[in-house]
Amino acid sequence: MKNPLHTFQIAICGLDLLHQTRLRLASSMLLAERIDVVLQPWQGQPIDLLVVGEDQLSPATPLAQAHAQGIPTLMIARRIATGAAGQLPHGASVRDINRQLSALLLAVAEARHEQSTPPLLLQLTRNAPRTQDFHLLRRGAMTLVVDSGRRSIALAKAATLAGVVMQLDHSSWSTQALDASTFAHEQSYRLPQRCSFEALHFCIARYRPELLPAHDPQVPLQLRQWPDLCADDVPDSWLLAIACLHARPWPAHALAGACQIPHDVVQSLFSAAHACGLAMNREHPMTHPQRERSSIDSRFLSWVARRFGLTLFNRVTP
Numbered sequence: 439m440k441n442p443l444h445t446f447q448i449a450i451c452g453l454d455l456l457h458q459t460r461l462r463l464a465s466s467m468l469l470a471e472r473i474d475v476v477l478q479p480w481q482g483q484p485i486d487l488l489v490v491g492e493d494q495l496s497p498a499t500p501l502a503q504a505h506a507q508g509i510p511t512l513m514i515a516r517r518i519a520t521g522a523a524g525q526l527p528h529g530a531s532v533r534d535i536n537r538q539l540s541a542l543l544l545a546v547a548e549a550r551h552e553q554s555t556p557p558l559l560l561q562l563t564r565n566a567p568r569t570q571d572f573h574l575l576r577r578g579a580m581t582l583v584v585d586s587g588r589r590s591i592a593l594a595k596a597a598t599l600a601g602v603v604m605q606l607d608h609s610s611w612s613t614q615a616l617d618a619s620t621f622a623h624e625q626s627y628r629l630p631q632r633c634s635f636e637a638l639h640f641c642i643a644r645y646r647p648e649l650l651p652a653h654d655p656q657v658p659l660q661l662r663q664w665p666d667l668c669a670d671d672v673p674d675s676w677l678l679a680i681a682c683l684h685a686r687p688w689p690a691h692a693l694a695g696a697c698q699i700p701h702d703v704v705q706s707l708f709s710a711a712h713a714c715g716l717a718m719n720r721e722h723p724m725t726h727p728q729r730e731r732s733s734i735d736s737r738f739l740s741w742v743a744r745r746f747g748l749t750l751f752n753r754v755t756p
Contacts, residue, residue, distance in 0.1 A: 440669070446474050446487065448539075451480035451500045453491035457514055464536035472702070473543055485509060486546050487539070492516060492528065510542050557606040557649060558613060559584070560642075563591070563596035563635045563653060564713050572616035572742050574627060577605060583616075583627055591638060597643045599633050599671055606642070606649060634666040636656070636714045641671040643710035646756065647702075650709035650750060655690030659708050661720045675699055679707060689716070701719075 448465065450458060465475035480488060480500055488504040492515040503512050513533075516528040524542065526534055554562065562573050562584045573584040582602060583592040593602065621627050642649055653659075661683045672680075677696045682688055690708060694701040711717040 444543070445476065446473065446543050446546065446548075447476050447478065447485040448487045448489060449480035449483070449485045450477055451488060451490045453489060453514065457491055457535075460530070463532045465540055467536045468539060468543070471540060473540070474545075475539070487512060487542055488604075493496065496532070510558055512538055512542060512545060514664075515588055516673045518585050559591075559602070559606055560649065560713075562586075562613075562673075563638060572618070572621045573629070574614040575611055577608060577611045582628070583621070583629055584749060588632075589635045590632050591635070592627075593631040593633060597631065599637060599668055600645055601705055603638070603645045604640050606646060610695070620637045636665040636716065637668040637671065639710040639714040640665060640667055640707075640714045643706035643712075644673065644676075647706040647709065650706065650711050650713050652705070654711050655705050655708065658687035658689045659711060660687040661716050664720055665711075665714070666718055674705065676703070679704065683707070683711070684722055725751065733740075 450461065452455050453461065463475060465477060468475055478485075480490075481502060484507070487510050489512045490499065490500055490504075491513075501511055501513070509666070510524065512526065512535075514526045514528060514530055518525045518527045520527070524538070526538060555561075559582075560577060562575075571586045573580050573586075575584065580597060581594055582601065585592060591599075591602075593599070610651055616624075616627065619711060637652070661680070665680065675697075676699070682693060682697065688696075690701060690704045694704045697704075708717070718749055
């Protein structure tokens with residue numbers, strides 16, 4: 439199972455036992471949306487959302503404190519008649535609470551994303567120009583070298599790309615710029631493994647898709663070329679989708695249905711393609727492959743389909 443995209447801290451103030459129980463159930467349902475919630479009592483600490491009930495003797499006080507700190511709130515009280523944004527009536531169902539939590543926390547996630555700085559490695563690799571620059575990155579025992587000229591990352595023998603991806607957003611990475619002569623003469627920088635920038639971004643799409651910028655899934659996308667991937671970091675179920683994107687443009691919803699993979703996986707593939715510069719946006723997806731390329735594409739896609747037991751051409755028409 440993938441790790442949740444987002445983890446949120448929610449504090450509770452003045453909720454009776456019934457509503458606390460419903461809040462916990464509503465929070466657990468958010469795992470289906472890859473949202474993980476940690477509930478705790480309100481003590482004025484930094485949190486992502488405050489849920490206030492009318493059992494609090496003076497609900498205005500915690501609400502005022504939360505608003506002063508810029509913390510979103512959800513109020514559950516008898517005096518509330520309808521479920522407007524941030525408000526629910528007393529006796530609200532688990533589903534009602536779940537919907538409010540989902541809307542409020544997704545807004546928090548969007549604000550986080552707008553304010554966040556991309557991880558250091560992504561800043562050096564995302565759509566980077568081809569130059570003879572090298573950057574040495576270190577975090578603890580992990581060392582890697584970014585080679586802009588070859589658009590690749592050099593790793594130590596024992597390192598894995600997945601291991602690097604899981605540590606991408608730690609703040610303790612250090613960087614050192616290297617010129618070509620220094621890199622050429624210092625043997626300790628000549629790390630044995632090579633992974634392309636494309637492999638890095640598709641690996642992120644698998645393990646940490648929240649680190650990739652989101653793109654409009656309604657805009658059809660086609661790959662400029664087949665991505666240079668590391669086989670260990672690409673699930674077999676992705677190969678048909680990548681082959682389809684290599685052959686012609688697809689909108690996300692049509693590709694998800696044709697390849698029978700979750701829509702969020704397709705969105706992650708789209709984000710990876712954009713991030714590594716392989717994406718070609720198309721305003722109007724082609725309904726049929728071009729005739730002059732059909733025999734080549736058909737043979738290749740048929741091979742992929744047979745490899746995974748799929749009846750390709752009964753399913754891949756958007």
